Amino acid sequence: MNNKLLKHVNEDVSSNDSANPIFSDVMQTRLSRRSLLQSGTALGAAAALPVGMSLFSTDAKAGVFADDNIGKARQLGFSPVPFSSEDAVIVPKGYTAQAFYKWGDAVGIDGRMPEFKQDGSNTTQDQAVQAGMHHDGMAFFSLPLGSKNSKHGLLAMNHEYVDNGMLFKDGIADWDANKIRKSQNAMGVSVIEIRQDNNQEWQVVRPSAYARRITPHTPMRVSGPARGHDLMKTKADPRGEVILGTMQNCANGLTPWGTYLTCEENWADIFTTQGVPTAEEKRYGIGSKDEVYLWSEQDFRFDIGLTPNEPNRFGWVVEIDPYDPKSTPIKHTALGRIKHEGATVTIASDNRVVVYMGDDQVFEYIYKFISKNHYQPNNREANKRLLEEGTLYVARFDENGNGEWIPLIQGQGKLIAANGFADQGELLVKTRQAADTVGATKMDRPEWIAVDPYKNGSVYCTLTNNKDRGKDGKAGTDAANPRADNLFGHIIHWQEADRNPTALQFKWDILVLAGRHDTDDTRFKGNMAGAEFGSPDGLSFDHRGVLWIQTDVSTSTLNEKEYAGMGNNQMVATIPDSNEYRRFLTGPNGSEITGITFTPDNKTLFINIQHPGESRSGTADPANPKAISAWPDGESGGRPRSATVVITKDDGGLIGS
Numbered sequence: 001m002n003n004k005l006l007k008h009v010n011e012d013v014s015s016n017d018s019a020n021p022i023f024s025d026v027m028q029t030r031l032s033r034r035s036l037l038q039s040g041t042a043l044g045a046a047a048a049l050p051v052g053m054s055l056f057s058t059d060a061k062a063g064v065f066a067d068d069n070i071g072k073a074r075q076l077g078f079s080p081v082p083f084s085s086e087d088a089v090i091v092p093k094g095y096t097a098q099a100f101y102k103w104g105d106a107v108g109i110d111g112r113m114p115e116f117k118q119d120g121s122n123t124t125q126d127q128a129v130q131a132g133m134h135h136d137g138m139a140f141f142s143l144p145l146g147s148k149n150s151k152h153g154l155l156a157m158n159h160e161y162v163d164n165g166m167l168f169k170d171g172i173a174d175w176d177a178n179k180i181r182k183s184q185n186a187m188g189v190s191v192i193e194i195r196q197d198n199n200q201e202w203q204v205v206r207p208s209a210y211a212r213r214i215t216p217h218t219p220m221r222v223s224g225p226a227r228g229h230d231l232m233k234t235k236a237d238p239r240g241e242v243i244l245g246t247m248q249n250c251a252n253g254l255t256p257w258g259t260y261l262t263c264e265e266n267w268a269d270i271f272t273t274q275g276v277p278t279a280e281e282k283r284y285g286i287g288s289k290d291e292v293y294l295w296s297e298q299d300f301r302f303d304i305g306l307t308p309n310e311p312n313r314f315g316w317v318v319e320i321d322p323y324d325p326k327s328t329p330i331k332h333t334a335l336g337r338i339k340h341e342g343a344t345v346t347i348a349s350d351n352r353v354v355v356y357m358g359d360d361q362v363f364e365y366i367y368k369f370i371s372k373n374h375y376q377p378n379n380r381e382a383n384k385r386l387l388e389e390g391t392l393y394v395a396r397f398d399e400n401g402n403g404e405w406i407p408l409i410q411g412q413g414k415l416i417a418a419n420g421f422a423d424q425g426e427l428l429v430k431t432r433q434a435a436d437t438v439g440a441t442k443m444d445r446p447e448w449i450a451v452d453p454y455k456n457g458s459v460y461c462t463l464t465n466n467k468d469r470g471k472d473g474k475a476g477t478d479a480a481n482p483r484a485d486n487l488f489g490h491i492i493h494w495q496e497a498d499r500n501p502t503a504l505q506f507k508w509d510i511l512v513l514a515g516r517h518d519t520d521d522t523r524f525k526g527n528m529a530g531a532e533f534g535s536p537d538g539l540s541f542d543h544r545g546v547l548w549i550q551t552d553v554s555t556s557t558l559n560e561k562e563y564a565g566m567g568n569n570q571m572v573a574t575i576p577d578s579n580e581y582r583r584f585l586t587g588p589n590g591s592e593i594t595g596i597t598f599t600p601d602n603k604t605l606f607i608n609i610q611h612p613g614e615s616r617s618g619t620a621d622p623a624n625p626k627a628i629s630a631w632p633d634g635e636s637g638g639r640p641r642s643a644t645v646v647i648t649k650d651d652g653g654l655i656g657s
């Protein structure tokens with residue numbers, strides 16, 4: 001056993017051998033109307049808009065998330081920050097950034113508020129009531145429920161993965177069930193109560209009746225077509241209806257009825273088998289041996305030789321009601337089983353709910369779910385069942401700029417028993433195979449998806465990178481994934497037909513190719529004006545309609561010569577169609593930036609700093625934890641810690657203005 005923790009070990013390795021249609025090398029024929037216009041000289045931004053769209057329209061039904069008053073004048077008003085290799089969070093002049101709710105800080109559960117011990121000696125029980133490791137997706141919920149309070153609320157956030165080398169005083173020495181349980185307790189979700197005090201500083205409220213940790217041991221209810229399916233049954237759960245826990249919680253979603261969606265991404269990394277993985281297991285990247293988490297050594301539900309159906313119970317979107325700390329989270333199987341990055345919710349004009357989702361691995365797909373039933377603004381209990389029933393679709397991006405959402409419905413076309421889809425439950429457990437079968441477009445690692453709150457049906461998705469694109473035996477370039485050896489990724493945009501999120505056709509183009517200006521090498525030349533960036537991952541609109549992009553350039557890429565001089569991971573802002581990118585934040589050494597959320601008044605921005613101190617091997621060095629980063633505690637601290645950062649403007653104004 002060793003301490004190497006290779007985060008996202010499977011994301012860069014394809015498990016998709018399906019023979020979907022591959023378009024010829026069309027990069028030169030279509031980099032999208034948008035990017036061709038951008039490289040021209042005389043055409044302004046407005047000319048690049050898809051037909052029928054106008055700038056700054058405010059008629060969006062997605063306005064449930066937007067505030068028309070602050071969205072009317074989108075513009076960027078801050079002075080950009082330069083690239084940085086400083087071990088700090090740097091924001092523009094006139095802004096203040098403060099770290100709070102760091103890994104190991106008390107959640108605020110009454111009577112159980114242990115202090116963080118800098119040497120890693122907190123107990124397994126302590127970790128169950130402390131912030132988990134590796135903060136990721138996050139959302140702010142006003143208190144009380146239904147208000148737009150921007151001074152008091154809840155933060156729900158994901159703790160994506162664990163680094164066993166940092167979690168303990170002595171790493172994985174004397175590995176046993178108690179250590180495994182501490183490792184498990186460091187993953188999952190936190191709900192904390194926060195309040196802005198009279199000095200405009202945000203504090204965690206401790207104790208709080210809302211404070212909660214959700215871990216790989218929290219019981220969850222199963223909803224949808226795979227509930228009770230034979231493939232979901234185990235010895236411990238013979239009915240296939242109750243699952244213990246959620247894990248590898250990556251990005252997130254926020255519903256207009258005030259619930260939090262947490263998304264299970266790299267769950268396959270946890271499972272191990274002594275035998276040869278089946279084709280089904282391989283399609284989800286379930287390998288033969290886990291040398292990173294080591295849970296299966298004594299928690300046998302992660303040994304698929306013993307519990308072959310347990311992996312079927314992960315890879316779902318989980319809905320959590322943060323306002324009710326006693327509520328049981330729900331795994332919604334209708335939204336499909338993939339390596340879920342996030343789940344971005346919007347409401348169509350007929351009040352059906354639409355959820356956009358990326359499957360984050362090279363050559364995987366983009367999905368959307370349309371609910372059967374309708375959102376009722378005044379019926380929260382009914383709304384909490386909307387994700388239980390509906391239709392899942394997968395995207396095909398055609399070479400001519402059109403696109404189609406293909407339904408994944410058992411019995412239609414080739415989605416029949418003879419092809420391994422005996423019923424809708426089985427199809428959803430095998431969502432990837434169903435998407436292979438209908439010829440979806442293999443994308444360059446779909447990560448976050450953002451819906452423009454001021455333009456109906458206008459949607460963006462980050463495609464973070466894919467160095468295998470165009471390699472021998474792998475899918476070649478296509479119009480939607482136009483770069484071979486795609487080191488820095490791109491952002492794709494689509495406009496749903498009739499500006500309707502429930503439409504099954506769309507038009508698409510590429511918002512931006514990430515990369516740098518000072519190269520002629522098309523593999524890493526960016527086409528943005530302003531701030532260069534690589535590997536867009538986090539992506540979210542604020543309430544003003546500004547689009548915020550967080551980067552996750554891997555530590556190995558950070559060390560490649562193509563990246564030299566671009567510094568640490570960062571966040572940039574843009575107004576869609578302006579092609580102007582402005583750098584707002586740079587992160588500490590070895591970190592990625594993720595998990596963005598805003599208060600309703602857009603005056604406070606919360607952002608997560610994940611894995612400060614990560615080295616090229618994928619983890620901090622247990623023998624010398626602060627070798628790369630001492631953030632956020634500095635030299636007095638014992639080890640780097642992921643943390644939430646709260647950012648306000650010193651004059652009390654709107655973030656980004």
Ligand code: FEO
Binds near residue numbers: 160250447
């Ligand atoms: Fe968890 Fe795809 O990042």
Ligand code: CA
Binds near residue numbers: 251447537538
């Ligand atoms: Ca991510």
Ligand code: CA
Binds near residue numbers: 447537
């Ligand atoms: Ca990522």
